[in-house]
Amino acid sequence: MIKRPISPSDLLRNLKRAVITTSVIGLFGCAMGPDYQRPELAVPSQYHQELTQDATDNAGLIAWQTFYLDPNVRQLIEHALKQNLDLAAVRSRLIAARSQVTVTDAALYPELGLAANAERSIDSGITSDDPTHGNEFDIAGTVSWELDIWGANRRRSEVEYANFLSAQESLDLAVISLISDVASRYYEWLDIEQRYRISANTVALRKKERDLARLRKQNGVISGLQVKQAEVEYQSAKVTLPDLDFERQQKANQLKILLGEYQYALQVPDNIDSLTSADIFPTTFKVGIPSQMLSQRPDVKAAEQALIAANANVGVAKTAFFPKFSITGSYGTETDDLDKIFDSQGVTWSLLGGITAPIFNSGRISAQYDIAQESAKQALLTYRSTVLAAYFEVNDAMNSFRRSELAIEAQKELVEASRGYTHLAMLRYRNGVSSSLDLMDAQRNLFNAELSLSEVRRDKLLAMIKLYRSLGGGVLSDEEMAQVLAPSED
Numbered sequence: 001m002i003k004r005p006i007s008p009s010d011l012l013r014n015l016k017r018a019v020i021t022t023s024v025i026g027l028f029g030c031a032m033g034p035d036y037q038r039p040e041l042a043v044p045s046q047y048h049q050e051l052t053q054d055a056t057d058n059a060g061l062i063a064w065q066t067f068y069l070d071p072n073v074r075q076l077i078e079h080a081l082k083q084n085l086d087l088a089a090v091r092s093r094l095i096a097a098r099s100q101v102t103v104t105d106a107a108l109y110p111e112l113g114l115a116a117n118a119e120r121s122i123d124s125g126i127t128s129d130d131p132t133h134g135n136e137f138d139i140a141g142t143v144s145w146e147l148d149i150w151g152a153n154r155r156r157s158e159v160e161y162a163n164f165l166s167a168q169e170s171l172d173l174a175v176i177s178l179i180s181d182v183a184s185r186y187y188e189w190l191d192i193e194q195r196y197r198i199s200a201n202t203v204a205l206r207k208k209e210r211d212l213a214r215l216r217k218q219n220g221v222i223s224g225l226q227v228k229q230a231e232v233e234y235q236s237a238k239v240t241l242p243d244l245d246f247e248r249q250q251k252a253n254q255l256k257i258l259l260g261e262y263q264y265a266l267q268v269p270d271n272i273d274s275l276t277s278a279d280i281f282p283t284t285f286k287v288g289i290p291s292q293m294l295s296q297r298p299d300v301k302a303a304e305q306a307l308i309a310a311n312a313n314v315g316v317a318k319t320a321f322f323p324k325f326s327i328t329g330s331y332g333t334e335t336d337d338l339d340k341i342f343d344s345q346g347v348t349w350s351l352l353g354g355i356t357a358p359i360f361n362s363g364r365i366s367a368q369y370d371i372a373q374e375s376a377k378q379a380l381l382t383y384r385s386t387v388l389a390a391y392f393e394v395n396d397a398m399n400s401f402r403r404s405e406l407a408i409e410a411q412k413e414l415v416e417a418s419r420g421y422t423h424l425a426m427l428r429y430r431n432g433v434s435s436s437l438d439l440m441d442a443q444r445n446l447f448n449a450e451l452s453l454s455e456v457r458r459d460k461l462l463a464m465i466k467l468y469r470s471l472g473g474g475v476l477s478d479e480e481m482a483q484v485l486a487p488s489e490d
Contacts, residue, residue, distance in 0.1 A: 031151025033315020058288025060471030083260030097167035110145040140332025152319035162309035169302035176474040191458035296472030310379035317372035323357035397467035404460035418446040
């Protein structure tokens with residue numbers, strides 16, 4: 001029986017069948033390892049505090065432009081989102097993670113290539129009586145593919161996609177942190193500015209009182225002791241200014257770092273003395289229910305993606321116990337005359353199927369599988385720990401908010417009482433009914449009360465910012481995120 005030589009068309013037809021068959025096996029074969037299922041978490045149904053908890057609405061779902069009503073803060077946040085250097089680094093990691101998904105997914109498909117070679121040679125005159133020149137030209141298309149029979153590449157793809165989603169959540173977390181940090185540093189800076197103004201006004205007032213005391217002593221109205229007392233009160237107020245000046249410069253520098261600028265002109269609002277939380281935040285504030293954290297907080301979602309990746313890595317490690325199948329092939333022409341490079345008589349082809357299987361590796365594969373399983377357990381513990389910490393972070397933020405509300409009302413009453421006391425002490429001192437000690441004591445109490453009022457107002461603002469952040473508030477919309485991810489003009 002005479003065998004008919006395989007024609008190029010037959011070869012291509014057979015190769016196509018082989019590719020289709022192995023594609024079906026590779027794409028629909030089994031995937032080793034456990035499929036991910038979200039673990040059951042015994043999250044309480046309510047937070048501990050008594051703020052409004054509504055399952056259908058919470059402040060964490062409010063856009064940051066709606067939550068921050070202060071136009072100065074909005075301007076700073078918008079600037080920081082464009083210029084912050086740390087955010088740019090996180091953005092870069094996300095773009096790299098997205099590209100890594102493409103790299104990993106490429107292993108699911110055959111790899112095609114083209115190889116071309118040209119060689120000109122001459123025989124040795126020692127070994128050949130008639131040395132001649134020789135030419136060889138070849139060109140061929142190549143294909144190689146490791147069949148994903150056990151799902152190793154699919155599990156690797158699952159790992160990298162989870163890592164990509166985790167990087168995306170990390171970017172959301174970085175955005176939330178940046179927005180809250182900008183707002184926090186700004187109101188901390190305003191508090192220091194306010195306290196500096198209070199101290200400066202107090203210093204100016206006590207300087208006048210000291211000068212007046214010196215004049216009264218010259219006229220024999222008061223003793224030198226009272227002059228010294230006035231001097232002590234003046235210097236006690238004056239000594240607070242250098243520290244406050246340093247603090248406001250330091251806080252301004254921290255804010256400029258967030259803004260990504262060496263120079264940025266910070267403006268103190270004209271209504272700084274009357275600025276309240278009602279001018280800065282919405283008047284109503286709902287916190288939702290604890291189970292909503294799982295879909296709102298980026299750190300919780302990032303921890304879950306890390307768990308998904310670790311779970312898929314168990315499957316990758318398990319496939320190492322099984323054989324690997326690969327296919328390589330080429331189809332082209334070979335000739336000694338470049339003009340005949342595409343002549344059908346010069347066709348060459350090859351098709352090779354290979355299999356490799358582990359036999360002895362000193363327990364390396366088993367140890368790697370154990371490591372993957374333990375890594376998955378660690379990821380699960382981290383996920384549970386993240387959820388637990390998030391729950392109590394919200395509780396702490398709610399508690400801080402409630403405390404600041406109570407503190408600010410009490411401090412307002414103390415300031416009003418101190419002002420009334422100071423006014424009466426001034427009248428009694430001028431009428432000669434009481435000594436300067438009573439007046440100085442009243443002024444000292446008022447000074448301290450005003451400084452404390454500025455601080456508790458700051459604390460309330462920071463508590464609201466912290467509560468909004470702890471609920472996952474501040475995630476950008478798709479359009480805003482696209483702008484953040486857009487290539488920089490630099």
